[in-house]
Amino acid sequence: MSQFLLVLVSGVASGAVYGLMGLGLVIIYRATDVVNFAMASLATLGLYVALSLHDRGVATLLGVLAAVVITVTAGLVVREAVIRPLGQGQLFSALVVTMGVSLIAESVAGSIWGNQPKSFPNLIDGSVRWSGAALPVQSLLTIAVAAVAMALVGYLFTRTTLGSAMRAAAESADTARVVGLSSQRLARISWALGLGLAALxxxxxxxxxxxxxxxxxxxxxxxxxxxxxxxxxSMYGAVVGGLTIGVLDNMAANYISASFRDTFVFSFTVLVLLIRPQGMFGTRTFQRV
Amino acid sequence: MFRTTRRYRRAAGSLAVLAAVALTANACAGQDSAGATGGSSSEIHIGAWLPLTGATATYGVAEKVGADAYFKMVNAQGGINGRKIKWTVKDNAADPQQTVQIARELVGQDKVVAIVNANGTSQAEAAFPFVLNQSKVPVLNEVGGAENWYEPPRPGLFGTQTLYEDQAAAVASWAVQDGAKKILVVHSDPAAFVNVAKQVEPVAKKVDPSVRVDRLAVKYQTTDYTPVISKVKADKPDAVIVILTSPEAAAYLKEAKLQGLSLPTYAYAPVAAESTIALAKDAAEGLKAVQLVKAPSDPDPAVKEFRTAMAKYEPGQDAGFLALWGWSNAKVFAEIAKTIKGPVTSQALTAAYQKASSVDPGVSPVMKFSAGDHLGTRSVQRVVVKKGVWTSVGDFYTPPARD
Structure with a gap:
């Protein structure tokens, strides 16, 4: 039983990370029609800055804040410099551009900080033990931080004027413009939010x-x-989907095969998409020909 | 209409800027090194493809600085029989297709006489038809390789790296000699790892027929080893042999320590890297592994020479195992090239390698080549993590022959 809980909690912690990252992707996609492949690489730049600060004696928490600031800044520069000039609705061009940015960011990180693997500090050390099993406190913190971040994002989008404006712009940028909302400003906020979640x-x-x-x-x-x-x-879908992937991944590794964990997870995903092509929480869209 | 055209122009402009930046970054990463000047009478022009960017850049960058340090030291001492070494390195990003293009540039445009100290098994194999077969340019001391490269020997292909299969044989016999009766091999699931992991059982049984060996395949690039450690605990082995990448092995060791799993753990050379200790920290203490070279901290004079040259010619660079690989390969090449009387051509190098019956680089096993044996060694160095540092154990060791 303790092994089951261990594997489950560890899977939830991994899933919380995937969920947060997925939430960032969805926020940016809904606001600007951009599938941002560069998000992870830009967050990596933030991580390297955080590690450099940590190596100079700066507190880890301040390093995390610096990572968020750097990632958001880099992301906004990318948006203004190479995504915005493409114009609205250039899904595939934007996709290729973000892939290119991703490669450049990785190359820059390798050139500045080297390609040798480096250890990144835990936000909190220690472990919780029960009946022979041990769980790092870092994993519990991951779940807690991700839950708080997701709750705040949920509050922002459902209970605040800014969130309502962002949802309105996501539904129809033209309509939002007509009622006086600045779509560019809202797009920038969405990018900042998405990249901040990625950095976290x-x-x-x-x-x-x-x-x-x-x-x-x-x-x-x-x-x-x-x-x-x-x-x-769906923002809920991103969170639930990420958690599902994380938990299934670990359960498959423990109870089926450590080698076929991906096979199991992605087979499940394909099966769900065959039954519900829009995903578990997505809405089906129809386009007039 | 005009707005659409403008939009496409903007898109094209953005893509052009990105492409230019990417090309510039690649060009900077793939710049030449150890650049001596002069014609072929005053220099030996050799080349290499290395992954200086991408997922395996860790290996390429470190290997490059180690070899660079050696070639710079030799050039500063007057070169090889009065000829300076010019080693042209190009970044292949570990991509076989790019490697073929680079091979054409090195052989066709740069006119190198040999490919020396390059990196990558599949990358080299992609380039063999052009380099070895068509151009008759030798490929020497490639990092990587497979058994079928040397059995039967291919014209112009010579290696200095103990095969991964022999590394697995060495750790298997080590574990059995330490008293293990039940061994679990934890390995990544791509075929390259599976083939190596399969070598453990026959050699372990050769040393002690009563030994039981099981294998546990793990998805490549797994970072969460919680389920894997649960399985290892359930299997109750006496010893574990890990055939994983360095980050995977570090993740394994950290999770094992967290779950209180304390078993003798053995690994092959890719795990015996500084990165394993950097990532696993105190969880790596006591890890046993085999290496192609002596530990970089070794008091041996040959290793000391390496550390001194690294400090002088590559200051600020890590003088670790991977750099020592590059150094060792460069040294083997130079020692054999020294034996050539007259012009150092592709044919002369091939002939010199075939006659190199005993080349002692000091930092790695004595290399013994012949016309029928193009792989210089089967030996390894045993190393152990002691107080956070890889430390050599004994002298070079040759594992039992595999069937």
């Missing part, structure tokens, strides 16, 4: 994986699986 999830993930320029490729891949499972346009 990166800081929660890196202590387990270590830090290399490509460290966040694997969680980004799973975050994408999570948002497709949950529904590309």
């Amino acid at each position: 999830s990166a800081c929660l993930y890196a202590p387990r994986s270590g830090l290399v320029p490509t460290a966040l490729v694997a969680p980004l891949f799973r975050a994408f699986a999570g948002i497709f499972l949950g529904g590309l346009t």
Whole structure:
């Protein structure tokens, strides 16, 4: 039983990271029609800055804040410099551009900080033990931080004027403009929010994986699986999808095969999408031909 | 209409800017090194493809600085028989297709006489038809390799790296000699890892027929080892052999320590890296592994020479195992090239390697080449993590022969 709980909680902690990252992806996608492949690489730059500060004796928490600031700033520069000039609705061009930005960011990180794996500090050390099993407090903190962040995002979008404006702009940028909302300003806020969540999830993930320029490729891949499972346009879907991926991944590794964990998880995702192509929480859209 | 055209122009402009930046970044990453000047009478022009960017850049960058340090030291001492070494390195980002293009540039445009100290098994194999077969340019001391590269020997292909299969044989016999009766091999699931992991059982049984060996495959690049440690605990082995990448092994060791799993753990050379200790920290204490070279902290004079040269010619760079690989390969090449009387051509290098019956780089096992044996060694160095540092144990060791 203790092993089951251990594997479950560990899976929830991983899933919380995928969920946060997926939430960031969905917020940006809904606001600007951009599937931001560069998000993880930009967050990696933030991680390296946080680690550099930590190595100079700065508190880890301040390093996390710095990571968020750097990631958000870098993301906004990218948006203004290479995404915004593309114009609205250029889904595939934007996709290619973010892929290019991702490669450049990884190359920059490798050039500045090197490609040797580095250890990223835990936000909190220690472990909780019960009946022979041990769980790092970092994993419990990951779940708690992700839950608080998700709750705040939920509050922002459902209970505040800004959130309502962002939802309105996501539904129809033209209508939002007609009623006096600045779509560019709202897009910038969405990018900042999405990238901030990515940076936060990166800081929660890196202590387990270590830090290399490509460290966040694997969680980004799973975050994408999570948002497709949950529904590309649904913020709840991104969270639930990410959590599902994390838990299934660990359960499959423990009870089926440590080698076929991905196979099991993605088979499940494909099965769900066959039954509900819009994902678990996505809404079906129809386009007039 | 005009707005649409403007939008496409903007999109094209953005993509062009990105492409230019990416090309510039690649060009900067792939710049030449150890650049000596002069014609072929005053220099030996050799080349290499290395992953200086991408997922395996850790290996390429470190290998490059180690070899660079050696070639710079030799050039400062007058070169090889009066000829300076010019080693042209190009970044292949670990991509076989890019490697083929780079091979064409190195052989066709740069006119290198040999590919020396390059990196990557599949990358090299992609380039072999052009380099080895068509151009007759030798590929020397490639990091990587497979058994079928050397059995039967291929013209122009010579290696200095103990095969991964022999590394697995070495850790298997080490574990059995330490008294393990039940061994669990934890390995990544790609075929390259599976083939290595399969070598453990026959060698372990050769040393002690009563030994039981099981294997546990783990998804490549797994970071959460909680379920894996649960399975290891359930299996109750006497010893664990990990055939994983360095970050995976570190994740394994950290989770094992957290779950109170304290078993003798053995690993092959890719795990015996500074990155394993950096990532696993005190969880790596006591980890046993085999390496291609002596530990960089070793008091041996040959290793001391490496540390001194690294400090002088590559200041600020990590003088670790991977750099020592590059150094060792560069040294083997230089020692064999020294034996050539007259012009150092592709044919002369191939002939010199075939006659190199005993080359002692000091930092790695003595290399013994012949016309029928193009792989210089099967030996390894045993190393253990002691007080957070990889430490050599004994001298070079040759594992029992595999069937």
